[in-house]
Amino acid sequence: MRAETLSAQQHSTRTTTHCQSGPTQYLLLSGGFAAPRKEDREMTETASLRLRSASVLGVLGEYDHEIEFQDGSNFVIVYGPNGIGKTKLLEIIDALLRMNFAMLSGKPFSTARLEFEDGSALSAAVSRIHGPAPAEERDSDFEGSLKSMREHGQVTIRLERPDGSHIDWTWRGEDQNNFELYLQRETTWIPINGGAWQDQTDGEIADLDELSMRFGWRDVRTNRKQNRPPADFVAFADRLTTHLIETQRLKIEEYMDRSPRSRNSPRNRRGQTTIVDYASKMRELLSKALAENSRVTQQLDRTFPSRVLSRDDASEVLDEVGIREKYESQNRFRSRLADIALIGLEPELALPERTLTIWEVSMLDLYLADADNKLQSFENLLEKIEALEEIINARLLRKHFAVNAHDGLVVTHTSDGRPISLDSLSSGEQHEIILMFDLLFNVEAGSLVMIDEPEISLHVSWQVDFIADVERIASLADFQFIVATHSPQIINTWWSRAKQLGPHNEEFFGPVARDAL
Incomplete structure (x- = not known):
């Protein structure tokens, strides 16, 4: 499967209807789209969508990555050498599912395509006004980042419906692009589903227009009104839920310290860690x-x-x-x-x-x-x-992990029952608790979860059982997941579910991979 190349020269929303079947019909209007009756599409447009395959071409300017969920499988493992864009692949899929076009326009790829089990598909193509400068020539400060973003241009999105019809829309807006990058790099605000933004210090939710007024960014509100996606894209986005677990997941304050306005937050004052x-x-x-x-x-x-x-x-x-x-x-x-x-x-x-x-x-x-x-x-x-x-206690040595209504999470010495401060646990122990808690209690049902390098801080013996543990959790919490790893121990016996990215050199994992296959 190859990602379909979209034209980035389209300047208006248009709908092309290839077929009309059953009660669902689409009405062609000049420059716009009229959705079918609510009762005709209510059943099919409210449930979460499950991803069937993903294809991203031109990652880092030279790699084409494709993954597919096998029949009946709820997970895929991707592996490969450093520098072939495993993390970038996850970030691009995440940005497209969230329809975070500003972030998508800054990612190093040309086209991406996501296909879903109901027959729908979502594609994106980036048109660059000027090619991005080589990494060694880019400025390391924030102004340099803005300059790089201004060179990225626009993103053309295509939504394909199960009946074969599709709608195209082009995102553009340099001011919005720069402002969203500013929010994510210099403040505690992060994008969430539905186009809203959330402050990680206190959970407040606001839209981009309100934030542009707070931070004094001119022209963002005007461009936003002219650059909002059609209603069908918004409705489709409401059915997409994604959860990206990045490599750094231990300390909340490391994220919060990016912004001066967050340093006086209650959570930052007490230096509270994620665990x-x-x-x-x-x-x-x-x-x-x-x-x-x-x-x-x-x-x-x-x-x-x-x-x-x-x-x-x-x-x-x-x-x-x-x-x-x-x-x-x-x-x-x-x-x-x-x-x-x-x-x-x-x-x-x-x-x-x-x-x-x-x-x-x-x-x-x-x-x-x-x-x-x-x-x-x-x-x-x-x-x-x-x-x-059960999962955590199978990992801990001479410690016992439990949940109770008074403490929430508690760890004690098995020898005498003395409590152990959560902050004093090793980084590997904290990573395991945080990751498993995140998957069990923070992921919405129907989500696509992407986990980047779960082997960080995990002992080899812990890595061996990782996929089995997450698969158990996925059955409880009802989600799909993609794992990007360098570790053959993470893959363990799941080579049939693993996809190598980059050059196909069987010596990447050596005899470990050959013997497993």
Whole structure:
């Protein structure tokens, strides 16, 4: 599969309809696009899209990279020597999925194409006004970066629909380009899905127009109004979620210190690291689950008597065997919850050993159904917590990792139970906890996760199990993932899912790769 080359000379939005099938029809308008009725496309345009393949040509001016998810597979591994653009490949895919055109225009590639399982595709072509200066000739300061960005020109995007029709749009705007680069390099603001921006110091979300006013950048708002993508691109972007995990993931303050305005932020004043921040987030997740449990409990308990009295005797209920099995299942679930020290859960009801009467079975059936609803807020959360604990404890030596409602994340000595400060863990231990937590609790369902060089700070024995651990997490959190690595231990037995980038020299990993194949 090759990325389709798009013309970068188009100056207006246009729609080309190749076919009309079923109830979905597209209306051609002069210079614009009218979407079909909402009810005709509601089902197909709300679900997240799964990536089938990606092709990026001209990476670093000379490499063509193509990857494909095999049938039934939810991950791909890419590997290759230094300097062939593995990281750039991930960044380009991420920028295109986010429709971050300013960042996309600054990446070293010519064309890119993403194909999805529903038959849709998204392509991009960069047209450069002046070719980028060689790396050794570029200025290292920010003004030099702006100069380099001004030379990048424009990006032409094509959205192809499953029915074969497509819409093209060209992004241009030097002021916006420079301003977005400024925000990402000199402030704590980062782009998120849907064209919004988020401040990493406090989580505030704002659009580019508001930020341009705050920072005093002229002409950005005017150019933005003239350079906004068509509604179809915006709707398509809402179905794309991506999560790029870069090589540096330990210290929040290293990111925050880029901007003078962030140095007085509460988080920066206390020098909080990512792992401590995640411990706080875990406490919040458990607190929210408890609050939801309390809300549902009050609602169900308030109506329980009336529902018992109004229940039809002929209602379908479990028999006594089913009642006792469900009762034991809920007790096991409560025991698992007790391991993370959740307080406030109502005590279990003890069942008599004698045969239950008909009215007892009927009432207990309703009671246990209510209990299921009350515990529902913990089900997915508990499964993820247990996965996190199992994965991390398989890595730690003479330490025990646990999650509880009071501390969030806690590590203790196995010998005497003494607590260990999260900040004092080794970089490898912190990397593992942060990465696995990130995948389990920060990734939206349906996302494409890209992990760059996960082997950093990881012992070889930890690397061997990495893909299996992430695949387990992906099944829980429902995401696809791409891993870029230099490590044969990361690939381990997954060579059938691995794609070599760059020159195809079998000696890159030597006999390790040959033997695995």
